[in-house]
Amino acid sequence: MDKFEVKLDQAARAAWLSYVGGRTQDDIAAQLGVSRPGVQRLLALARQEGLVKVHIDHPIAHCTALSQAIREAFELDYCDVVPAASDTLDSTPYLAVAGADRLARLIERSEPQTLSLGSGRSVRAMVEALSRIDRPQHRFVSLVGNVARDGSSNRYDGVMMAADKTGGERFLLPTPVVATTVEEKQTMMAQPLFRAVGEVAKQAQAAFIGVGRIDRQATLFQDHFISEAELDELLSLNAVGELVGWPMDAHGRLIDCSTSRRVTSLALELFRDHAMVALAGGRDKGPAILAALRGGWxxxxxxxxxxxxxxxxQLG
Structure with missing residues (x-):
């Protein structure tokens, strides 16, 4: 076994001792010959690699009622609503588990699948929650550029990890989310590599994307994909959210502005007939999620x- 396989084996042992055996971290440290922080890292690795799975065999009535109301109002294929402890706690880990379950159903298929991924904390966490499975026949493709203007990579991209966990092919969109000029965007879109990635994305059976809010805490702004002046422009045009970089208003209509004309993400209109699955939570994301639903995206x-x-x- 290589070093990573050895580490996974040790992480699995730690997980068995902790979750099945009920042993303390000190007990596990003594048995495995590692430090207590080492045990914590092993348990974190076990969760990240999908070695630990939790199944709750009882529907939560409140979540089920909300799910049904949203699914029926917007004619969705499904709407999974996970519980949240309080307004101050991040629900990303819960969304990740629910998303990984839906994504795994596609990945486990033996026939070749092409799956598109957006970016964001929830999408990345979903991929981290996936178990490893040998599916080299699958393809994973980015819907959004993975480079910031300063040259740094998108830390929330999930395509590379999904391909690593399955042995599948990976197709990245080697562009910034927002180009500096319209001319720069047109030059990028004319490149054979950009067109090739776009053709792969068009063949996707499903896309899993995040939903971004448009405010001072917007990921696009915080991660330097857009400037403060560009954020101000979006706010002045009543933008409330974005899907893979495309800004929209409260009704889900795409906003035409200087920023959107330079977005390099693949056009949302290309995926009207695709299975587009969004992962997003938190009351602050509510307006953006509602806009995406109203727009029929x-x-x-x-x-x-x-x-x-x-x-x-808001439906009432």
Whole structure:
């Protein structure tokens, strides 16, 4: 076994001792001959690699009711609503598990699948929650550029990890989310590599994307994909959210502005007939998720009860 396989084996042992055997971290450290922080890292690795799975065999009535209301209102294929402990706690780990379950159903198929991924914390966490499975016949493709203007890579990209976990092919969109000029965008889009990635994405059976908010805490702004001046422009045009970089208003209509004209992500209109699954939660994301639903961009939704409650309240 290589070093990573040895580490996975040790992580699995630690997980068995902890979750099945009920042993303390000190007990596990003594048995495995590692430090207590080492045990914590092994358990974290076990969770990250999908070695630990949790199944709750009882529906949560409140979440089920919210799910049904949203699914029926927007004619979705499915709407999974996960519980949230409080307004102050991040629901990303819960969304990740629910998303990984949906994504795994596609990856486990033996026939070749092409799957598109957006970016964002929830999408990345979903891929981290996947178990490893040998599926070299599958392809994973980016819908959004993975480079910031300063040259740094997108830390929330999940395509590379998904391909690593399955042995599948990977196709990255080697562009910034927003080009500096319209001319720069046109030059990028004319490149054979850009067109080739786009052709692969068009063949995707499903796409899993995040939903971004447009405000001072927007990921696009915080991660330097857009400038403060560009954020101000979007806010002045009443943008409330974005899907793979494309800004939209409260009704889900795409906003035409200087920023959107330089977005390099693949056009959302190309995927109207595709299975577009969004992962996003938190009451602050509610307006953006609702906009995406109103615009008819989504076929399915994985969210938490805070965002779901906001959406259902707006339906009344």
């Amino acid at each position: 989504l076929s399915s939704l994985i969210t938490d009860e805070h965002a779901a409650r906001y959406i259902v309240d």
